Amino acid sequence: MTLRAIEAANAVKADPRGDSVELNDALRNIFETIAMAKVSTSALDARKLRLLSDSDGITMNRERLVTDAKSEARRLADSSYTPPIVRTEILAPGEAVLATLKLGIHMMREAEFVSDHEVKIARHVANILCGGTITAGTPVSEQYLLDMEREGFLSLCGEQKTAERIAFTLKTGKPLRN
Numbered sequence: 001m002t003l004r005a006i007e008a009a010n011a012v013k014a015d016p017r018g019d020s021v022e023l024n025d026a027l028r029n030i031f032e033t034i035a036m037a038k039v040s041t042s043a044l045d046a047r048k049l050r051l052l053s054d055s056d057g058i059t060m061n062r063e064r065l066v067t068d069a070k071s072e073a074r075r076l077a078d079s080s081y082t083p084p085i086v087r088t089e090i091l092a093p094g095e096a097v098l099a100t101l102k103l104g105i106h107m108m109r110e111a112e113f114v115s116d117h118e119v120k121i122a123r124h125v126a127n128i129l130c131g132g133t134i135t136a137g138t139p140v141s142e143q144y145l146l147d148m149e150r151e152g153f154l155s156l157c158g159e160q161k162t163a164e165r166i167a168f169t170l171k172t173g174k175p176l177r178n
Helices: 002-009 019-036 043-048 062-078 094-110 116-130 142-157 160-172
Strands: none
Touching: 002 019, 002 116, 002 142, 019 094, 019 116, 094 116, 116 142, 116 160, 142 160
C-alpha cells in the first residue's frame, strides 16, 4: 500500500524527499482504509480504495474464479513470465508523515471515535506505511516494508482483542470494533 500511495502521488517526481502534499493525502487515504477496516462493495470500489491495481483482473461471475485463474496462470506460463524485480530504492515517507498520522490517531481517540486497541493497531499501520521513524526520502526495500508488516502483525496477534477481531471477521465477514 505504501508503494501504491507513492505511485498514486507521483511523489518521486514531485519531491525527491517523498514528503509532498500529494503523498500525505494518498497515505492518509490508504491509512484510513486500513485502520478503519474499510471493505469494498465491488471490484471497482476495491480499485478506488487501492486494494486492487488497474492491472488486476476482475471476474464478474464467482463460479468462474478458478477457471479464470487457471487461464491467467496458463497465459503467464506461455508468455515466459518472469516475476517483477524486487524494488530496493523506495523513498520512504518517513517520520514527518508518521507524525501527521499519529496526530490524527490521537485526535480520533480524544474524540472517542476509536478504542484503545484500535489506536494500537493504527500506530502499527502508520509506522509501516511510513517506513518507521526514518528521515523522509530514505531509500528502503520492499523486503524492509514487508518485514515491518510481519513484525507488526505478529505483535498484534499476541493480543486477545486481535484474536477476537480475527475470529469475528472470519465468522461474520465484518470487522469487530473493540
